[in-house]
Amino acid sequence: MITKELFIKAVRSVEVLLDEGHKLWDNHHIEIGESPLYNESFVIFETLIASHFNEYGIDWIMWYLFEGKDHIATDEEGNRICYDLDSLYEYVKQYQL
Numbered sequence: 001m002i003t004k005e006l007f008i009k010a011v012r013s014v015e016v017l018l019d020e021g022h023k024l025w026d027n028h029h030i031e032i033g034e035s036p037l038y039n040e041s042f043v044i045f046e047t048l049i050a051s052h053f054n055e056y057g058i059d060w061i062m063w064y065l066f067e068g069k070d071h072i073a074t075d076e077e078g079n080r081i082c083y084d085l086d087s088l089y090e091y092v093k094q095y096q097l
Helices: 004-028 036-050 055-066 085-095
Strands: none
């Protein structure tokens, strides 16, 4: 079982990686998205989450990273879910292995 603290630390690290990659492109037109350093960082993260979550948990985590800032997700009762790291963890912990 992954702790909430470790989960948040790992997801924040990927958020920083993504943000810095966008800044490099926006400010200097440097594309690092296909670099080995960038790609291997994602492999480490994906390995971590795959060892703790099933496919549904992984899907929600990836949704949060790549789409969650621009979209709203709700549960069956219409309650907003996965809107910040705390709520993401609380939702995906049901999918822990």
